[in-house]
Amino acid sequence: MNIQVEPATLGNxxxxxxxxxxxxxxxxxxxxxxxxRAVNSKGGFxxxxxxxxxxxxxxxxxxxxxxxxxxxxxxxxxxxxRPGANEIVDHGMNYLWKHHRDTKHGGYVWSLNNxxxxxxxxxxxxxxxxxxxxxxxxxxxxPLADGMLADVTQILNTKFWEEKHGAIAEEFNQDWSLIDGxxxxxxxxxxxxxxxxxxxxxxxxxxxxxxxxESIADLVIRRSAGSVGWRVAEHFxxxxxxxxxxxxxxMFRPSGTxxxxxxxxxxxxxxxxxxxxxxHAWMPEAAxxxxxxxxxxxxxxxxxxxxxxxxxEDVPAKRNKLWWPACEGAGAAHYxxxxxxxxxxxxxxxxxxxxxxxxxxxxxxxxWHEELTEDLVPAHTLFAGKGDIYHALQACLIxxxxxxxxxxxxxxxxxxxx
Numbered sequence: 001m002n003i004q005v006e007p008a009t010l011g012n013x014x015x016x017x018x019x020x021x022x023x024x025x026x027x028x029x030x031x032x033x034x035x036x037r038a039v040n041s042k043g044g045f046x047x048x049x050x051x052x053x054x055x056x057x058x059x060x061x062x063x064x065x066x067x068x069x070x071x072x073x074x075x076x077x078x079x080x081x082r083p084g085a086n087e088i089v090d091h092g093m094n095y096l097w098k099h100h101r102d103t104k105h106g107g108y109v110w111s112l113n114n115x116x117x118x119x120x121x122x123x124x125x126x127x128x129x130x131x132x133x134x135x136x137x138x139x140x141x142x143p144l145a146d147g148m149l150a151d152v153t154q155i156l157n158t159k160f161w162e163e164k165h166g167a168i169a170e171e172f173n174q175d176w177s178l179i180d181g182x183x184x185x186x187x188x189x190x191x192x193x194x195x196x197x198x199x200x201x202x203x204x205x206x207x208x209x210x211x212x213x214e215s216i217a218d219l220v221i222r223r224s225a226g227s228v229g230w231r232v233a234e235h236f237x238x239x240x241x242x243x244x245x246x247x248x249x250x251m252f253r254p255s256g257t258x259x260x261x262x263x264x265x266x267x268x269x270x271x272x273x274x275x276x277x278x279x280h281a282w283m284p285e286a287a288x289x290x291x292x293x294x295x296x297x298x299x300x301x302x303x304x305x306x307x308x309x310x311x312x313e314d315v316p317a318k319r320n321k322l323w324w325p326a327c328e329g330a331g332a333a334h335y336x337x338x339x340x341x342x343x344x345x346x347x348x349x350x351x352x353x354x355x356x357x358x359x360x361x362x363x364x365x366x367x368w369h370e371e372l373t374e375d376l377v378p379a380h381t382l383f384a385g386k387g388d389i390y391h392a393l394q395a396c397l398i399x400x401x402x403x404x405x406x407x408x409x410x411x412x413x414x415x416x417x418x
Contacts (some may be wrong), residue, residue: 259298260325
């Protein structure tokens with residue numbers, strides 16, 4: 001499949017009525033797929049197989065990030081006026097507060113099943129999504145939002161935040177003792193915390209959230225990625241020195257570099273620049289550099305789609321194509337079109353959406369294929385079933401609203417009008 005795009009001089013797709021309606025249709029289909037299949041009556045949400053059925057209906061594991069992302073996404077649905085969205089938010093918030101929250105030691109455990117914790121560790125990645133869920137739920141007035149926001153903020157400030165680095169530590173055991181000596185530091189948890197900190201700032205107006213987001217971005221992007229040609233390094237030691245030889249979990253901590261994260265940061269940097277009143281001059285250039293490198297090194301020019309990982313010689317390592325880098329690429333291209341427009345950004349936007357439309361949408365079962373082979377054939381090497389709603393929904397909705405803040409902020413400001 002060799003996707004050709006028309007010249008961008010004809011204008012941006014995001015301004016065209018048909019494209020906007022198509023994106024809204026995709027968002028509605030995602031809401032339909034997850035709203036009526038994922039709810040577990042015993043609490044939390046099911047992970048779903050290809051056909052939209054629970055992967056383990058008898059005693060499923062509920063990961064904190066999946067629950068928190070459902071809260072975030074259906075808070076967006078509530079702001080848009082989707083019937084039933086509030087009930088999904090309430091279901092997820094109650095599970096986070098009553099089950100994931102550790103009332104003895106503080107913080108939130110990583111995963112549970114019907115019998116209790118499966119993985120009781122305290123992960124920075126998971127706490128970032130709890131902060132996002134609480135912030136998003138606050139925008140629709142959920143009664144648990146303020147308490148959860150205060151609770152997770154206190155945990156992040158006292159257990160995870162390292163002032164000397166301006167970023168968070170990665171992980172602890174349930175009792176807050178160190179895991180493997182506490183030597184690992186990772187950008188992925190800090191990247192998602194940056195997203196959550198911006199949402200918390202928007203929800204509360206408290207500048208300390210934005211200050212922390214800017215601090216993380218300065219460390220991970222300006223100093224680290226900027227020093228290696230706008231390639232986002234993933235893995236570090238306790239002093240935030242790059243560890244190119246790190247080998248870890250290939251879903252959450254893949255070795256080498258991950259172009260999808262370069263794309264995600266490109267959007268987040270421009271959002272942060274906008275929220276920070278455009279006072280950091282390095283941010284637009286960084287976003288342009290990150291996106292350009294992603295398209296140059298990470299995009300498969302022969303078969304389309306983004307390679308999952310590259311090695312440090314810029315050679316594709318894991319050549320499979322995942323749904324979330326494509327989603328983040330679409331969002332980043334739109335943000336760049338809005339803030340630093342160019343034909344390259346628009347042509348990339350069209351190219352990315354074209355491969356999503358042709359290869360990632362699961363027209364037989366609903367939802368999106370979360371993984372494709374190098375040849376864009378559906379596969380399962382990293383994931384057992386459907387990817388969750390979070391990346392795909394945001395990709396569909398981001399181009400429909402101003403590129404000035406979190407979806408919850410811009411949708412609320414627009415009064416839900418598209």
